Amino acid sequence: MRVSEMIERYGLKVEAGEGGLDREVRAGYCGDLLSEVIANAAAESVWITVQGHQNIVAVAILREFAAVVISSGNKPDKETMDKANAEGIPLLSWKGSAYELVGKLFSEGLG
Amino acid sequence: MNRLRRTYPVRHGDFIHAGEASIHVKNTLKSLSYCPDLVRRVAICGYEAEMNLVMHGGDGVLTVVIAADEIRLEVADTGPGIENTELAMQEGYSTARDEYREMGFGAGMGLPNMKRNSDEITVDSSPGQGTAVTMVFSVGGRCP
Numbered sequence: 001m002r003v004s005e006m007i008e009r010y011g012l013k014v015e016a017g018e019g020g021l022d023r024e025v026r027a028g029y030c031g032d033l034l035s036e037v038i039a040n041a042a043a044e045s046v047w048i049t050v051q052g053h054q055n056i057v058a059v060a061i062l063r064e065f066a067a068v069v070i071s072s073g074n075k076p077d078k079e080t081m082d083k084a085n086a087e088g089i090p091l092l093s094w095k096g097s098a099y100e101l102v103g104k105l106f107s108e109g110l111g
Numbered sequence: 112m113n114r115l116r117r118t119y120p121v122r123h124g125d126f127i128h129a130g131e132a133s134i135h136v137k138n139t140l141k142s143l144s145y146c147p148d149l150v151r152r153v154a155i156c157g158y159e160a161e162m163n164l165v166m167h168g169g170d171g172v173l174t175v176v177i178a179a180d181e182i183r184l185e186v187a188d189t190g191p192g193i194e195n196t197e198l199a200m201q202e203g204y205s206t207a208r209d210e211y212r213e214m215g216f217g218a219g220m221g222l223p224n225m226k227r228n229s230d231e232i233t234v235d236s237s238p239g240q241g242t243a244v245t246m247v248f249s250v251g252g253r254c255p
């Protein structure tokens with residue numbers, strides 16, 4: 001599934017990084033502890049987190065994530081959006097809880 | 112292949128640029144066609160060491176030496192140093208301030224991640240003497 005399809009299907013909002021909407025999503029990971037995420041998430045994951053600060057973009061680039069979803073009504077900082085735009089890393093937001101979104105993604109076969 | 116050596120200054124407290132040196136190293140290794148698994152491990156280790164410098168250490172330098180048989184990553188800072196490096200290596204041990212914990216740091220997983228993802232790690236540090244973390248990654252013949 002492409003990031004753009006995921007956005008449509010689940011009603012996610014694009015906050016930044018539109019240049020990367022064609023990326024393929026092949027896995028998923030949910031977590032708010034950066035060291036835990038960087039060590040355990042698979043490449044090409046969609047990463048669901050409550051963190052909205054600029055360091056999430058570095059993690060996403062280093063692990064080649066497809067997109068980052070900021071959940072629970074949180075929003076990325078301005079610096080985070082600037083960085084994501086420059087790097088073409090899709091930053092999406094989701095009003096509901098991480099639990100809800102992960103449940104949907106997982107039940108549709110995203111590992 | 113000749114040895115390639117690059118150094119990147121990294122600044123304490125600079126969360127905006129934190130991670131950029133590791134991203135550059137990762138892109139370099141990728142463009143040199145190193146195995147994806149090796150590139151991933153170097154990226155994780157570089158990031159963790161860089162973040163430790165930014166959060167706990169002082170100004171410093173990340174150095175990478177790229178050779179055909181091994182990659183060497185050294186992150187050295189002039190910060191306060193570590194009192195007990197053995198304790199610091201334990202999973203879950205962290206002195207991160209609350210504001211950093213709120214940002215998702217301070218799980219005490221950085222050094223354990225570096226240990227797990229490198230083939231050799233040395234932490235050279237004492238109070239007042241700064242910290243130097245050196246990691247070596249051996250380059251196998253074939254990608255696993």
Ligand SMILES: Nc1ncnc2c1ncn2[C@@H]1O[C@H](COP(=O)(O)OP(=O)(O)OP(=O)(O)O)[C@@H](O)[C@H]1O
Pocket residue numbers: 035159163164166167168169188190191192193199200204205206207215216217218219220221222223242
């Ligand atoms: N460069 C450094 N200078 C001073 N102290 C350090 C440095 N690197 C690590 N430490 C000390 O070692 C502890 C453990 O480091 P480690 O990277 O494992 O965890 P953390 O940085 O606290 O949390 P996490 O990496 O999970 O975000 C730190 O909390 C800090 O006390």
Ligand SMILES: [Mg+2]
Pocket residue numbers: 159162163217220221222
């Ligand atoms: Mg750390």
